[in-house]
Amino acid sequence: MKTLLIALALAAPLAQAADVATMLKNADAFRGSGQQQIDTLIEVSNPDGSPDKERRYTVLTAPERRSLVLMTSPAEKGQKVLMLGDDFWLLMPGSQRPMRITPTQRLLGDASTGDIATQSWSEDYEGALIGEERCEALACWHLQLKAKRRGVTYQRIELWLGKARHEPLHAELYVQSEKLAKKARFIMDKTQVTEMVLQDALSNRKLTHVRYQSRKPRQVPQSWFNPMFLARSPVLE
Template sequence: MKLTYLLPLLAAQAMAQAQVQDVQSVLQATDKFRMTAENLQVDTQINVLNADGTPDKERRYTVFAQAKRQSLVVMQSPAEKGQKVLMLSDDFWLLMPGSQRPLRITPMQKLLGDASTGDIATMSWADDYAGKLVGEEPCEVAAKQTCLHLSLNATRKGVTYQRIELWVGKTRFEPVRADLYVLSDKLAKQATFVMDKPAAPTMVLEMVLADQVSNHKTTHVRYLSRKVRQVPPEWLNPMFLVRNPALD
């Protein structure tokens, strides 16, 4: 009798483990549409629109997204020139020109509009989240397309969002849209992703963030260019960056 009860339990556990592995494989494929190589230089432009659609602000950033969850964000607009954000795993620092010390910040700290440091510095999900497949659902942005709905929970403390409801293409697993929840499980933002070739996508060109909490502004994060680049190790050292060196 014990074996009769044990077999269904073991089968359920095996199915659950297989689903977890499948979700991680999907996330790894999804990540490649944003992080097209292990080490990248990504020129990024952020445009913020007010709730009525009128322009608010615009900023430019150079993001050096590196392997092992390391990123350096260099601010390029005149209003922020010389400022940098460094991400090393769960640790974030803001480096200000003229300051003698790097300042600890959180991944939720705003850069511009509703784009946080984590939104700009992090371009992958597979290393930070685990979850389950909810099922197949129509994609809102393309009624004829069927998406896989993934429910993701953070596995690290230094992530921007504690939970993500993510919809990806059923065939290629490209990101389509996401509901982004903070630690209190409040829906903070809704993201949609603009692909280079809707019929046969290869990379994300733009992420659009719609505020769901307060100002209801829309923030467009445009990836203007990507190129493979591994930065020197000292660029990922906050004590080196605090000297405000020229980064060429």
């Protein structure tokens, strides 16, 4: 009997870890995964709710943590951001030199390159279950995520998922200094996240709305994920 109790005690953390891994994979599915094109609109609103600025982006994703962000608004048209694992490059029209940037480089408002170019919580983070809580009218799970590498956008994420389906509800995003950088709220339809609302944790003034206007499967050429090819090819067809 004693041996059985010890075995059950040892198995409990493993079962919990497996459950957390499943939760994160389910949450990622609501945010979109695989090879696809995501047409994204970022809008910044003033404290009174009036619109401030907006920009449009086409995000192309591929396996092995690869993403290409094409900026399509007139003010930024032709600019690109390439993500290969933990490496980020900004490519400007007319320049033959890709510029190294960080995933925290701001695009507009509180939205950074990492906010729209990276997607996988299940691949980039180790998760631990903190416990069950109430998220307004819903029962939810509170998870703590710690980054597997230093190159990811946020080193720690406090994440709340719906208890039944594991859909993302809201998150607190921490940078390497353990400073709370932003708060995120996720807006869903029945099957996927349609919007992420970001708020600076200190100013609590303007809101940044990252709206996912459409998603569709798309396989892009491997050459598009080469920074030197992109520097030589200002127009992608």
